[in-house]
Amino acid sequence: ADLSTAKQQGWVGEQNNGYLGLVRSDAPADVKALLADVNAQRKAEFTQIARKNGIAEAEAARIFAREAETRTVPGNYIQNPAGGWVKK
Amino acid sequence: CSPTVRVEAPEKPIEINMTVNIRHEILVKVEKDVQQLFDENKGLF
Amino acid sequence: LLLQGKEVLAFAGSHRLARGCGEATLNAAQSLPALGRLLQPRPAALQALDLQAGEVDARFTLDWCAPSRSPPRLDARGVLAVRAADLGWDQARAHAVQARLQLDGVHPLRGRLKFSAQDGELASGTPVADVNVDLALAEKALSVHALRARLLGGSVLSEPLNLPWPPAGETLPLQIRHVDLGQLLALFKVHGLSGSGQIDGLLPLGYDDGGVEIDNGQLSSPGVGIVRYAPTLELPGNPGLLALRNFHFEKLAMRLWYASDGAYRTQATLNGSNPDFYDGYPVRLGLDINGKLPGLFRSAVFSGDFSRHILEQLQSGKLE
Numbered sequence: 001a002d003l004s005t006a007k008q009q010g011w012v013g014e015q016n017n018g019y020l021g022l023v024r025s026d027a028p029a030d031v032k033a034l035l036a037d038v039n040a041q042r043k044a045e046f047t048q049i050a051r052k053n054g055i056a057e058a059e060a061a062r063i064f065a066r067e068a069e070t071r072t073v074p075g076n077y078i079q080n081p082a083g084g085w086v087k088k
Numbered sequence: 089c090s091p092t093v094r095v096e097a098p099e100k101p102i103e104i105n106m107t108v109n110i111r112h113e114i115l116v117k118v119e120k121d122v123q124q125l126f127d128e129n130k131g132l133f
Numbered sequence: 134l135l136l137q138g139k140e141v142l143a144f145a146g147s148h149r150l151a152r153g154c155g156e157a158t159l160n161a162a163q164s165l166p167a168l169g170r171l172l173q174p175r176p177a178a179l180q181a182l183d184l185q186a187g188e189v190d191a192r193f194t195l196d197w198c199a200p201s202r203s204p205p206r207l208d209a210r211g212v213l214a215v216r217a218a219d220l221g222w223d224q225a226r227a228h229a230v231q232a233r234l235q236l237d238g239v240h241p242l243r244g245r246l247k248f249s250a251q252d253g254e255l256a257s258g259t260p261v262a263d264v265n266v267d268l269a270l271a272e273k274a275l276s277v278h279a280l281r282a283r284l285l286g287g288s289v290l291s292e293p294l295n296l297p298w299p300p301a302g303e304t305l306p307l308q309i310r311h312v313d314l315g316q317l318l319a320l321f322k323v324h325g326l327s328g329s330g331q332i333d334g335l336l337p338l339g340y341d342d343g344g345v346e347i348d349n350g351q352l353s354s355p356g357v358g359i360v361r362y363a364p365t366l367e368l369p370g371n372p373g374l375l376a377l378r379n380f381h382f383e384k385l386a387m388r389l390w391y392a393s394d395g396a397y398r399t400q401a402t403l404n405g406s407n408p409d410f411y412d413g414y415p416v417r418l419g420l421d422i423n424g425k426l427p428g429l430f431r432s433a434v435f436s437g438d439f440s441r442h443i444l445e446q447l448q449s450g451k452l453e
Contacts, residue, residue, distance in 0.1 A: 038132055053121070068126075102415070103416075104372050104376060105420070107426065108421070109423050
């Protein structure tokens with residue numbers, strides 16, 4: 001599975017905390033594996049950016065989340081402030 | 089609006105109000121670092 | 134536990150399979166520099182830790198139960214004591230540290246932390262001295278027995294008090310006494326910004342989803358002083374900036390807020406004059422400065438080129 005297809009098919013979406021989230025729990029196993037793998041890589045990147053700039057990892061992740069939301073293609077899923085999944 | 093400057097009766101001071109919004113270098117740098125995470129070959133987005 | 138063949142920690146315990154419970158004791162006594170050398174390569178979480186001098190000893194008893202049906206529970210009690218230590222974390226430093234962490238239980242977290250240091254530096258390089266912290270955490274209450282430090286020419290301290298824990302809006306009133314305005318302004322490392330005078334005040338510290346907050350802090354100067362913002366870069370004739378080039382104040386009062394996400398808001402009022410501005414005619418200067426500095430308390434790092442930002446806002450006409 002590749003990430004953009006998984007997003008278009010509505011299996012995964014961009015969460016407010018900068019990480020990918022499962023929109024539907026019945027997503028295929030390879031999508032779930034991809035999600036875990038991408039989130040792990042994101043965490044490593046956020047931690048490195050946070051350490052370099054003297055801020056917390058969560059803050060770097062939130063800055064990513066804001067950017068991810070603006071770049072999300074209409075029709076793909078993002079989280080509303082309350083944490084619910086909505087199509088952009 | 090430009091800051092309001094009123095010179096009034098001698099005993100009254102000149103009143104100046106100023107609002108400054110600081111965008112810290114630290115945020116600008118972080119955002120530049122974050123932007124790079126979106127390029128294609130990383131496959132993170 | 135042997136690190137590079139040297140005994141660092143003794144751990145002895147028993148576990149009764151039938152009940153699925155057990156207990157153990159853990160003892161360690163070590164010189165900190167030796168421990169620092171043995172901890173190579175340093176685990177990621179301790180990367181920033183630097184152990185220069187001092188002794189540590191720890192005595193803990195742990196007990197756990199992992200009955201098949203319910204989740205496992207671990208509890209621990211004990212004491213960790215650090216004596217005459219020189220420690221570092223990133224650029225922050227503490228010298229002649231005496232610390233005692235007494236753990237009374239993990240569910241819920243209970244215990245007492247006493248920490249004192251003769252002197253040191255914050256991560257921003259700001260010197261700190263006579264640091265004394267004595268906090269006790271009971272089931273639902275945090276007791277502040279001592280909280281004080283000397284910095285920026287003055288001191289910050291809290292009177293002993295009790296707070297519900299976790300706090301639901303309550304704040305800890307941190308007093309600011311005789312801080313030198315010049316040193317405070319220098320902290321921001323802003324080109325062309327300097328001052329003199331003294332600052333006292335009260336900063337109500339709150340704690341909200343993982344961040345320290347300041348809720349309506351009040352600072353003021355009991356006497357006269359000077360604020361100068363005179364960057365060499367020529368700023369167009371904005372009255373506020375012209376006045377600030379050499380502002381002699383009789384009165385300075387400031388309110389400030391700092392949110393856990395790093396957003397800060399300050400409202401300052403200065404009454405005084407600038408001899409080169411309208412021939413020293415009295416001026417009442419209202420100055421609001423807002424910005425965002427995430428992780429301010431964590432990293433205690435101030436950075437950013439204020440002059441360039443102010444110039445940008447001037448040129449774009451956003452400077453009200």
